Amino acid sequence: MIQEITILPGRDRNGQAEKFDAITMRAGETISIVGPTGSGKTALITDIELLAQGDTSTGRYLLLNGQVPDEEMRYNPTKKPIAMITQNTKCFTDLSTVDFLTIHARARGISDPSIVRRTIDLANTFTGEMIHPEVKVTVLSGGQTRSLLIADAILIGAAPIILLDEIENAGIFKQEVVRLIQSTGKIVLFVTHDPVIALLTKHRIIMSNGSVQKVIAQNELELRAAQNLLELDQRVGDIREKLRAGHMITHVQLA
Amino acid sequence: MKLLVIAGPPSAGKTALTKQIVKNFQSQLRIAYLKIDVVKAYEDIELKKEFSILTRKVYSGDLCPDHASVMVLGDVIDWAEENKADLLIVESAGLCLRCSPYLNQGLGVVVLSSISGIHTPEKMGAMVSLADVAVVTKIDLVSQAEREVFIQKISEIHPSGIVMETNALQGTSLHRLYNLIVNSEDITPDQLMLKGSPPIGTCTICVGKKEIGWKNHFGVVKRLDGPIADYLYRGE
Numbered sequence: 001m002i003q004e005i006t007i008l009p010g011r012d013r014n015g016q017a018e019k020f021d022a023i024t025m026r027a028g029e030t031i032s033i034v035g036p037t038g039s040g041k042t043a044l045i046t047d048i049e050l051l052a053q054g055d056t057s058t059g060r061y062l063l064l065n066g067q068v069p070d071e072e073m074r075y076n077p078t079k080k081p082i083a084m085i086t087q088n089t090k091c092f093t094d095l096s097t098v099d100f101l102t103i104h105a106r107a108r109g110i111s112d113p114s115i116v117r118r119t120i121d122l123a124n125t126f127t128g129e130m131i132h133p134e135v136k137v138t139v140l141s142g143g144q145t146r147s148l149l150i151a152d153a154i155l156i157g158a159a160p161i162i163l164l165d166e167i168e169n170a171g172i173f174k175q176e177v178v179r180l181i182q183s184t185g186k187i188v189l190f191v192t193h194d195p196v197i198a199l200l201t202k203h204r205i206i207m208s209n210g211s212v213q214k215v216i217a218q219n220e221l222e223l224r225a226a227q228n229l230l231e232l233d234q235r236v237g238d239i240r241e242k243l244r245a246g247h248m249i250t251h252v253q254l255a
Numbered sequence: 256m257k258l259l260v261i262a263g264p265p266s267a268g269k270t271a272l273t274k275q276i277v278k279n280f281q282s283q284l285r286i287a288y289l290k291i292d293v294v295k296a297y298e299d300i301e302l303k304k305e306f307s308i309l310t311r312k313v314y315s316g317d318l319c320p321d322h323a324s325v326m327v328l329g330d331v332i333d334w335a336e337e338n339k340a341d342l343l344i345v346e347s348a349g350l351c352l353r354c355s356p357y358l359n360q361g362l363g364v365v366v367l368s369s370i371s372g373i374h375t376p377e378k379m380g381a382m383v384s385l386a387d388v389a390v391v392t393k394i395d396l397v398s399q400a401e402r403e404v405f406i407q408k409i410s411e412i413h414p415s416g417i418v419m420e421t422n423a424l425q426g427t428s429l430h431r432l433y434n435l436i437v438n439s440e441d442i443t444p445d446q447l448m449l450k451g452s453p454p455i456g457t458c459t460i461c462v463g464k465k466e467i468g469w470k471n472h473f474g475v476v477k478r479l480d481g482p483i484a485d486y487l488y489r490g491e
């Protein structure tokens with residue numbers, strides 16, 4: 001079982017050593033990663049996904065339960081304890097949704113055939129337009145692809161560590177997705193530019209120039225302030241759904 | 256001297272991978288590099304300029320590039336040994352998928368791009384199934400799920416092969432490949448053999464006759480829908 005994962009410092013873009021000693025994340029914790037575009041957020045979670053051992057451009061090392069992970073963990077998808085949703089919203093694989101998920105389940109060593117159906121059903125709770133099982137993954141929209149890959153990461157990846165890169169960018173139901181993922185007891189990292197997602201997590205990693213600048217723990221004050229923003233976001237979400245459904249917005253709804 | 260043969264379709268990332276290997280070993284090993292291509296290749300000039308290593312190229316012209324590689328490899332090994340190279344890297348043209356350029360010694364690596372389509376590994380036949388290692392590139396462009404589906408396909412075609420993935424522009428996660436290269440045995444040049452079997456015989460198409468249709472050709476030829484027994488050798 002994975003109880004914790006530790007990031008050991010590498011170098012920033014100028015080759016200077018990063019200033020932290022170690023960042024350890026434990027099961028059940030959710031962490032957001034924020035910083036300007038190009039600051040190295042994707043590079044950081046890619047290091048985690050690859051369980052880097054000084055062999056990526058940042059020179060970072062990753063430990064699982066305080067130990068150097070063995071080769072099997074790094075290279076064998078059936079043993080890999082990490083699922084990642086990348087920034088990509090396009091699939092190149094010329095397979096139907098069912099075939100794609102079936103092969104991925106096989107790669108992850110899952111034999112229960114109902115997993116495919118359940119994954120598509122879960123994806124359809126995140127997206128506006130339903131994903132049909134027989135449709136090719138290459139023709140799914142950006143938001144549908146994201147929804148499918150998130151559902152795939154939760155059910156088929158089924159890993160104790162989940163990494164998500166800018167899930168807000170696809171017009172999916174983000175508060176639902178975040179809360180669902182948080183309820184699974186996993187270690188969850190969100191790369192995000194969205195204040196709502198950043199405020200839904202208890203810890204924040206601040207990035208710049210390819211390196212970790214700070215790690216912040218959320219305090220009570222911020223937690224209370226965040227509540228207001230979450231409500232506001234819920235209302236914005238309601239308005240978006242109305243607009244999507246073709247309604248006019250009235251004064252009352254905006255007040 | 257160690258030998259590394261790199262194969263794979265055009266634009267798969269063979270040269271990008273080669274650069275990472277050279278970058279990793281240039282301070283410990285004397286490296287020689289050969290590029291085989293049909294009409295045009297710039298890799299030798301690029302690699303020489305970037306890393307000042309020994310480079311050569313061979314154009315096969317009208318000849319099949321895998322055929323050309325079999326013929327010139329002996330000379331190239333002599334050249335690399337005369338120049339005291341510790342590691343010879345051969346980048347093949349990667350065009351026709353009938354043959355594979357791997358030898359019974361050294362390490363054979365097939366490079367596949369993760370955006371090349373799910374059926375590509377199957378279509379590549381011996382180039383995949385006879386490789387010691389498959390390196391999947393461009394993983395920065397696809398989702399994790401898609402990478403795993405692609406790798407699963409390769410493992411199903413070639414269960415005993417070692418599959419690894421990389422962003423070849425950055426050289427991520429290649430330590431495992433570097434270890435395999437370091438631990439590969441030095442070659443014994445007079446016992447080098449092709450791993451796969453080359454095509455048999457010669458034919459009029461291979462020597463450049465351009466006319467289309469059955470009546471214009473002889474050699475080892477087969478009708479489009481003829482049964483296997485209709486394989487025949489027409490001519491002297």
Ligand SMILES: Nc1ncnc2c1ncn2[C@@H]1O[C@H](COP(=O)(O)OP(=O)(O)OP(=O)(O)O)[C@@H](O)[C@H]1O
Pocket residue numbers: 011012013014035036037038039040041042043044057058209210211
């Ligand atoms: N420590 C580092 N050393 C060298 N290169 C780095 C480092 N960190 C990041 N990079 C490189 O910088 C580039 C931009 O980084 P990255 O894609 O991680 O940015 P990002 O914060 O995710 O940006 P965005 O918000 O636009 O997605 C990438 O090519 C990445 O590999």
Ligand SMILES: Nc1nc2c(ncn2[C@@H]2O[C@H](COP(=O)(O)OP(=O)(O)O)[C@@H](O)[C@H]2O)c(=O)[nH]1
Pocket residue numbers: 263264265266267268269270271272366392393394395396421422423424
């Ligand atoms: N994004 C990305 N591009 C790559 C990667 N590997 C190669 N490329 C690019 O793909 C193109 C073809 O690569 P090259 O090494 O020349 O392929 P070759 O024909 O097999 O030698 C080049 O533009 C490379 O920069 C990779 O891992 N990621």
Ligand SMILES: [Mg+2]
Pocket residue numbers: 041042043087165
């Ligand atoms: Mg990014």
Ligand SMILES: [Mg+2]
Pocket residue numbers: 269270271298346
């Ligand atoms: Mg090349």
